[in-house]
Amino acid sequence: MLLEIKNLHARIEGNEILKGINLKVDAGEVHAIMGPNGSGKSTLASVLAGREEYEVTEGEIWYNGKNLLELSPEDRAREGVFLAFQYPVEIPGVSNTNLLKTAVNEIRKYRGEEELDAMEFLELLKEKSKLVELDQKFLSRSVNEGFSGGEKKRNEIFQMAVLNPKLAILDETDSGLDIDALRIVANGVNKLRSKDNAIIVVTHYQRLLNYIVPDYVHVLYQGKIVKSGGKELALELEEKGYDWVKNNKAEVTV
Amino acid sequence: MMSNIDFKEWFISNYKTFEKSLNGEKTTSFHQIRKEALSKFSEMNLPTTKDEEWKYTNISPIIKHNFSVIPHKADLSTEEVNNFLFDKLEHHLLVFVNGEFRNDLSRLNDLPSSVEVGSLSDAIKKNHPALMKHFGKYAEDSHNLFTALNSAYTKDGAFVFVPKGKIVEEPIHIIFINKTTQDKFVTQPRNLFIAEDNSKVTVIEHYTSIGDGVYLNNTVTEMFVGENANLDHIKLQEESKKSFHISRMEVDQERSSNFSSHLISTGAEFSRNEFTTRFNGEGGESMLNGLFMIDDEQFFDAHTMIDHAKPYCNSYEHYKGILQDKARGVFNGKVMVRPDAQKTNAFQENNSILLSDDAVMNSKPQLEIFADDVKCSHGATVGKLDEEAKFYLKTRGIGEEAATAMLIHAFASDVIKSIRIEALRDYLEEIISKRFNQ
Ligand SMILES: Nc1ncnc2c1ncn2[C@@H]1O[C@H](COP(=O)(O)OP(=O)(O)O)[C@@H](O)[C@H]1O
Numbered sequence: 001m002l003l004e005i006k007n008l009h010a011r012i013e014g015n016e017i018l019k020g021i022n023l024k025v026d027a028g029e030v031h032a033i034m035g036p037n038g039s040g041k042s043t044l045a046s047v048l049a050g051r052e053e054y055e056v057t058e059g060e061i062w063y064n065g066k067n068l069l070e071l072s073p074e075d076r077a078r079e080g081v082f083l084a085f086q087y088p089v090e091i092p093g094v095s096n097t098n099l100l101k102t103a104v105n106e107i108r109k110y111r112g113e114e115e116l117d118a119m120e121f122l123e124l125l126k127e128k129s130k131l132v133e134l135d136q137k138f139l140s141r142s143v144n145e146g147f148s149g150g151e152k153k154r155n156e157i158f159q160m161a162v163l164n165p166k167l168a169i170l171d172e173t174d175s176g177l178d179i180d181a182l183r184i185v186a187n188g189v190n191k192l193r194s195k196d197n198a199i200i201v202v203t204h205y206q207r208l209l210n211y212i213v214p215d216y217v218h219v220l221y222q223g224k225i226v227k228s229g230g231k232e233l234a235l236e237l238e239e240k241g242y243d244w245v246k247n248n249k250a251e252v253t254v
Numbered sequence: 255m256m257s258n259i260d261f262k263e264w265f266i267s268n269y270k271t272f273e274k275s276l277n278g279e280k281t282t283s284f285h286q287i288r289k290e291a292l293s294k295f296s297e298m299n300l301p302t303t304k305d306e307e308w309k310y311t312n313i314s315p316i317i318k319h320n321f322s323v324i325p326h327k328a329d330l331s332t333e334e335v336n337n338f339l340f341d342k343l344e345h346h347l348l349v350f351v352n353g354e355f356r357n358d359l360s361r362l363n364d365l366p367s368s369v370e371v372g373s374l375s376d377a378i379k380k381n382h383p384a385l386m387k388h389f390g391k392y393a394e395d396s397h398n399l400f401t402a403l404n405s406a407y408t409k410d411g412a413f414v415f416v417p418k419g420k421i422v423e424e425p426i427h428i429i430f431i432n433k434t435t436q437d438k439f440v441t442q443p444r445n446l447f448i449a450e451d452n453s454k455v456t457v458i459e460h461y462t463s464i465g466d467g468v469y470l471n472n473t474v475t476e477m478f479v480g481e482n483a484n485l486d487h488i489k490l491q492e493e494s495k496k497s498f499h500i501s502r503m504e505v506d507q508e509r510s511s512n513f514s515s516h517l518i519s520t521g522a523e524f525s526r527n528e529f530t531t532r533f534n535g536e537g538g539e540s541m542l543n544g545l546f547m548i549d550d551e552q553f554f555d556a557h558t559m560i561d562h563a564k565p566y567c568n569s570y571e572h573y574k575g576i577l578q579d580k581a582r583g584v585f586n587g588k589v590m591v592r593p594d595a596q597k598t599n600a601f602q603e604n605n606s607i608l609l610s611d612d613a614v615m616n617s618k619p620q621l622e623i624f625a626d627d628v629k630c631s632h633g634a635t636v637g638k639l640d641e642e643a644k645f646y647l648k649t650r651g652i653g654e655e656a657a658t659a660m661l662i663h664a665f666a667s668d669v670i671k672s673i674r675i676e677a678l679r680d681y682l683e684e685i686i687s688k689r690f691n692q
């Protein structure tokens with residue numbers, strides 16, 4: 001098992017947001033987590049990435065045989081966890097290249113591998129930028145600064161491609177993308193799928209799942225997974241709307 | 255320890271000792287200037303925090319000391335000097351050790367004819383006409399006790415004279431090294447940089463120390479930028495954390511001149527920098543950029559004044575501070591736009607980052623505008639490192655220290671980028687890396 005979340009409760013500023021999440025993800029799988037706004041999807045993603053503002057009050061997260069909650073955010077990343085942010089941060093003065101170079105080398109150092117030399121690194125960037133059709137000129141620009149919403153999302157997937165995580169969590173990567181950009185991003189993600197890694201796709205809409213076809217779909221509502229199923233569940237949700245889950249909540253949570 | 259004599263009393267009563275060290279030079283007309291300065295010094299009061307310009311700057315840690323007015327002579331090797339050079343920079347080098355010019359450690363490459371780069375003491379001995387014309391004209395002794403003290407005790411410093419139309423390609427790197435022992439002493443470098451009409455020169459004024467003894471560096475630098483001339487000035491201060499640094503820099507800018515400056519500092523125990531540039535003709539351009547990084551209980555004060563006395567001049571000022579631990583910083587930036595200085599463009603910005611809850615920054619931008627057709631802006635921010643950005647970097651596998659260093663590099667980058675000397679930019683990047691990413 002790559003990831004196992006057991007009865008996870010988390011709160012922020014005194015509000016309990018996650019109220020007992022259970023989820024198992026194996027290598028090679030793609031899971032979609034869907035749910036209406038405010039149901040706790042980003043909270044779950046943040047807790048997985050190690051955002052400190054969230055307090056885990058109950059439950060456990062096991063990742064690749066390790067207690068994830070005991071690892072710092074940077075060590076999680078070095079162990080292969082990657083979060084594509086719903087709202088990627090702008091960092092003026094830090095170039096994309098510089099960020100990735102530092103990241104790649106810190107990760108390699110952690111794993112006891114040699115640092116990449118400048119040539120190897122540039123080759124890596126070149127190859128991966130093609131995957132998401134990212135113009136080379138973005139490499140020297142400050143991280144996300146002045147990027148359009150779509151460019152930011154594409155940049156997240158580009159970083160994912162370079163860092164090659166074992167577990168990637170994509171938080172609403174489809175929002176703000178037009179149909180062409182969506183296809184490019186989804187294509188990139190599909191090329192990164194392998195039997196060794198897993199992807200959790202967090203999304204509000206079913207649209208993205210036409211391109212990144214999940215093995216499992218979970219519906220998160222009010223801090224709990226209220227329904228799980230195969231990829232057809234996404235279609236059913238699309239058809240019936242979230243009211244369907246909301247109204248059936250009492251029934252499905254038993 | 256014996257109880258100390260009053261700071262002013264000390265310098266007045268020790269003046270004879272200083273005069274003796276001048277080796278008979280006290281009959282010259284230049285010495286008259288010194289003596290007048292001494293009498294001004296004795297008439298002025300020490301600034302206190304009740305004075306508006308010293309509100310956040312308490313000099314009591316300095317004035318409790320009695321500093322030897324004649325510093326001891328220190329041995330210094332070329333290797334020790336080399337530690338302070340920048341990699342891969344072709345330059346002319348002037349070295350001062352404990353206030354005294356050291357010909358043996360200095361070296362000048364080929365200079366254009368009639369350009370003079372050397373010591374002020376030489377210029378004084380020669381009664382250099384440019385010295386007589388410019389000395390004390392910009393940094394006046396009245397109303398400034400420390401300048402008067404410096405003038406009274408003027409003995410040495412750097413003298414750069416670039417006559418009309420001459421271009422000095424390589425930067426002039428002037429290093430003031432104070433090598434300390436048990437003895438507390440005062441050095442009072444007095445510098446004069448003259449770039450006559452249509453000339454061009456770059457000067458790096460570099461203050462540093464060996465050892466961690468106590469001393470006071472009371473420096474005065476006067477700069478003249480003639481018509482259409484171009485003076486690029488960098489002051490780099492990286493002194494012992496037990497030293498005190500009081501400095502005055504005054505710039506006179508003639509018509510269509512271009513002055514650009516960077517004040518880069520990792521401080522001392524106490525540093526006060528007074529920096530004024532005055533447009534004395536139309537069409538001048540001035541850039542005053544600064545970056546200081548202080549920690550422990552260091553205190554750093556940048557007091558700048560851009561005097562738009564004439565129309566059609568542009569000034570750009572950007573000071574940035576990075577404060578750790580219990581460090582305290584002051585930025586007081588005045589932009590004065592006088593009544594006939596129409597068509598003035600003045601931009602001023604001060605940003606500081608506090609890396610601890612105990613660090614304090616007092617920022618006071620002041621615009622005084624007496625002309626109506628002008629464009630002026632100013633702003634000040636004091637904040638912490640962006641935690642969101644830091645978290646983002648961490649989620650990419652970058653550790654606490656490296657993430658902090660990256661964000662600090664980013665914060666400092668626009669000031670560093672504006673420095674024209676690559677070797678110096680590299681040097682600064684390295685300082686930041688060393689400080690924040692061990
Ligand atoms: N800093 C915060 N303080 C208090 N409540 C918060 C905070 N951040 C998020 N929440 C609340 O947590 C709930 C879940 O938010 P989020 O995880 O972002 O939902 P989703 O991503 O599913 O739209 C929302 O009700 C939101 O208002």
Ligand SMILES: [Mg+2]
Binds near residue numbers: 043171172
């Ligand atoms: Mg969300």
